Amino acid sequence: MHVLSRxxxxxxxxxxxxxxxxxxxxxxxxxxxxxxxxxxGEPLFARADAATAAxxxxxxxxxxxxxxxxxxxxxxxxxxxxELVEDFADSKRQLPEAVVPRVAAIxxxxxxxxxxxxxxxxxxxxxx
Amino acid sequence: MAPPxxxxxxxxxxxxxxxxxxxxxxTDRPDEKNQPLWWRxxxxxxxxxxxxxxxxxxxxxxxxxxxxxxxxxxxxDFRGARVLEMGCGDGRLTEGITRDAAHVLAFDPDREAVExxxxxLPADLADQVSFRVSSAEQxxxxxxxxxxxxxxxxx
Numbered sequence: 001m002h003v004l005s006r007x008x009x010x011x012x013x014x015x016x017x018x019x020x021x022x023x024x025x026x027x028x029x030x031x032x033x034x035x036x037x038x039x040x041g042e043p044l045f046a047r048a049d050a051a052t053a054a055x056x057x058x059x060x061x062x063x064x065x066x067x068x069x070x071x072x073x074x075x076x077x078x079x080x081x082x083e084l085v086e087d088f089a090d091s092k093r094q095l096p097e098a099v100v101p102r103v104a105a106i107x108x109x110x111x112x113x114x115x116x117x118x119x120x121x122x123x124x125x126x127x128x
Numbered sequence: 129m130a131p132p133x134x135x136x137x138x139x140x141x142x143x144x145x146x147x148x149x150x151x152x153x154x155t156d157r158p159d160e161k162n163q164p165l166w167w168r169x170x171x172x173x174x175x176x177x178x179x180x181x182x183x184x185x186x187x188x189x190x191x192x193x194x195x196x197x198x199x200x201x202x203x204x205d206f207r208g209a210r211v212l213e214m215g216c217g218d219g220r221l222t223e224g225i226t227r228d229a230a231h232v233l234a235f236d237p238d239r240e241a242v243e244x245x246x247x248x249l250p251a252d253l254a255d256q257v258s259f260r261v262s263s264a265e266q267x268x269x270x271x272x273x274x275x276x277x278x279x280x281x282x283x
Contacts, residue, residue, distance in 0.1 A: 003264040010269040051283040077189040
């Protein structure tokens with residue numbers, strides 16, 4: 001991956017790269033802390049998987065050293081379900097059709113929770 | 129073809145380079161449909177976000193818990209570091225990184241997002257950040273010039 005190579009070159013030997021990607025499971029729609037629906041995240045996971053594979057390949061060659069991993073969730077807040085449904089109307093990542101009416105009818109604040117992974121990667125001191 | 133634009137934290141367009149063709153100019157907008165939800169909501173030019181604002185006048189709140197920045201800080205001490213932030217978008221993470229770093233070069237191919245980032249940056253941090261409208265392929269980066277690179281869902 002050309003971009004990754006360029007960024008590795010940009011860092012001083014021994015410097016760090018932080019790579020933040022979305023990870024599975026699928027994003028969850030939550031109401032009062034309870035999951036009421038899941039969103040198909042595969043369109044985004046496919047891209048994240050490719051990026052992860054590119055990083056893994058550079059770890060395999062020794063150009064990068066994985067030092068730490070931090071998995072965490074990030075939440076997007078909506079005033080109600082209709083806002084959420086509308087936002088996903090033109091998205092490749094879709095709410096299942098069967099749950100759209102139920103989510104759209106929610107009158108209270110809802111949250112979409114997505115899982116992310118942050119990797120700390122150290123650039124090899126003496127690139128080969 | 130117009131020369132590339134260089135944006136700084138202190139204002140909008142400050143300089144147009146006479147040469148270099150369009151190495152930093154292309155603003156190929158990422159396919160919104162392939163971006164995470166938070167990206168689409170955070171991006172000031174996102175059709176999703178604009179439509180939502182038009183219809184409801186209420187913007188959803190994105191990561192008010194600060195989970196992303198907290199994760200960055202758990203893994204790295206930015207103090208004194210020269211940081212390259214790839215895919216800065218509207219600068220949602222830029223300010224937090226800049227609070228600790230010596231200097232941040234933040235770039236994104238989305239011009240409107242970068243302009244928003246410029247506007248949003250507090251004045252006291254303006255000297256510590258440089259913004260560029262550029263893709264990763266086109267940005268001119270001297271080798272070994274940064275201590276740390278942050279990929280914000282952009283690799």
